[in-house]
Amino acid sequence: MIVFNQVQKSYQVGGRAIPALLPTDMTIETGEVFGIVGHSGAGKSTLVRLINLLEPPTGGDILIDDENITGYSAAELRAFRRKVGMIFQHFNLLSSKTVADNIAFPMKLAGIYSKAEIRERVQELLARVSLTDQADKYPSQLSGGQKQRVGIARALACRPTILLCDEATSALDPQTTQSVLRLLGDLNKELGLTIVLITHEMDVVRRVCDRVAVMDGGRVVEMGAVSDVFLHPQHPTTRDFVFESESVDSQERQQDLQKASGRILRLTFRGESTYQPLLGSVARASGVDFSILSGRIDHIKDTPYGQLTLSLVGGDLEVAMEALEAADVHVEVVR
Numbered sequence: 270m271i272v273f274n275q276v277q278k279s280y281q282v283g284g285r286a287i288p289a290l291l292p293t294d295m296t297i298e299t300g301e302v303f304g305i306v307g308h309s310g311a312g313k314s315t316l317v318r319l320i321n322l323l324e325p326p327t328g329g330d331i332l333i334d335d336e337n338i339t340g341y342s343a344a345e346l347r348a349f350r351r352k353v354g355m356i357f358q359h360f361n362l363l364s365s366k367t368v369a370d371n372i373a374f375p376m377k378l379a380g381i382y383s384k385a386e387i388r389e390r391v392q393e394l395l396a397r398v399s400l401t402d403q404a405d406k407y408p409s410q411l412s413g414g415q416k417q418r419v420g421i422a423r424a425l426a427c428r429p430t431i432l433l434c435d436e437a438t439s440a441l442d443p444q445t446t447q448s449v450l451r452l453l454g455d456l457n458k459e460l461g462l463t464i465v466l467i468t469h470e471m472d473v474v475r476r477v478c479d480r481v482a483v484m485d486g487g488r489v490v491e492m493g494a495v496s497d498v499f500l501h502p503q504h505p506t507t508r509d510f511v512f513e514s515e516s517v518d519s520q521e522r523q524q525d526l527q528k529a530s531g532r533i534l535r536l537t538f539r540g541e542s543t544y545q546p547l548l549g550s551v552a553r554a555s556g557v558d559f560s561i562l563s564g565r566i567d568h569i570k571d572t573p574y575g576q577l578t579l580s581l582v583g584g585d586l587e588v589a590m591e592a593l594e595a596a597d598v599h600v601e602v603v604r
């Protein structure tokens with residue numbers, strides 16, 4: 270478990286302290302995939318670099334599995350860093366080393382593994398990220414997705430319990446992004462690995478994360494289960510991210526809603542209720558007529574969800590709303 274107690278960070282620039290992370294409390298549970306989303310400069314990288322003390326905090330305490338890491342000696346810090354792997358947007362591979370040597374590098378650096386152990390672990394990792402046949406290639410001979418898989422294998426070399434991912438899919442095309450996210454999801458399940466993942470795309474959070482923190486101006490402005498934050502965003506920054514991921518222009522959406530008549534409801538279906546043929550029976554029971562203004566069915570991790578914005582006219586609106594809520598549909602009155 271990773272616990273932040275009033276952790277803060279300022280950078281000294283020309284004798285002035287520039288705040289990057291304001292005092293923050295946060296808990297990341299062991300074995301979860303935790304997303305951190307925010308615009309450029311929000312403080313995401315700073316927050317993540319505090320977890321492995323690449324940046325020392327200027328205040329507060331960081332506890333990992335109940336140990337306060339802020340007081341670690343240099344030797345304790347070296348041992349601790351082996352427990353925390355990291356992958357990067359631009360992969361940060363060593364161009365003069367082969368794939369196998371890149372993966373072996375952190376183990377050699379640690380100086381505590383035998384040659385045979387390193388050889389065996391590298392083979393195991395190459396197989397795990399499906400790159401056995403690329404072992405002797407150099408990074409320049411690989412695609413972006415392959416480079417990131419080398420990055421992941423290298424990050425796992427010393428068997429860490431935490432994996433930090435700094436915009437790990439931002440340089441990849443959508444299909445490669447999917448396969449890298451699937452690999453991260455599988456590793457999380459297989460190894461019980463805690464994954465902390467920075468991104469500026471809510472879609473990445475939706476696909477792979479259990480919980481998410483939304484950052485803005487050095488603060489965590491919203492935090493919770495992805496299904497809650499994504500389906501019912503509270504903070505304006507979170508709403509922007511969710512609309513952006515749905516390719517919706519919030520101004521256009523407002524204009525569309527103004528043109529619609531009657532009462533406007535936003536319905537959220539989760540899990541099996543997503544597939545129920547509910548609207549026809551609700552319309553018949555309540556005498557309400559409806560038209561669909563927008564709709565979407567997708568998944569949050571493995572759970573299906575649907576969202577529909579409807580305008581309703583005539584009939585008994587209260588009966589319609591009661592019937593929807595009785596079927597476990599979340600009903601939000603937009604207007």
Ligand SMILES: Nc1ncnc2c1ncn2[C@@H]1O[C@H](COP(=O)(O)OP(=O)(O)OP(=O)(O)O)[C@@H](O)[C@H]1O
Pocket residue numbers: 280281282287288289307308309310311312313314315316
């Ligand atoms: N080494 C540094 N020295 C001085 N200021 C820094 C340093 N690193 C970050 N900052 C500043 O701290 C703030 C937060 O930066 P940070 O990189 O954590 O944000 P971010 O959300 O990760 O942004 P991006 O998505 O662009 O990487 C920014 O204002 C940034 O300019």
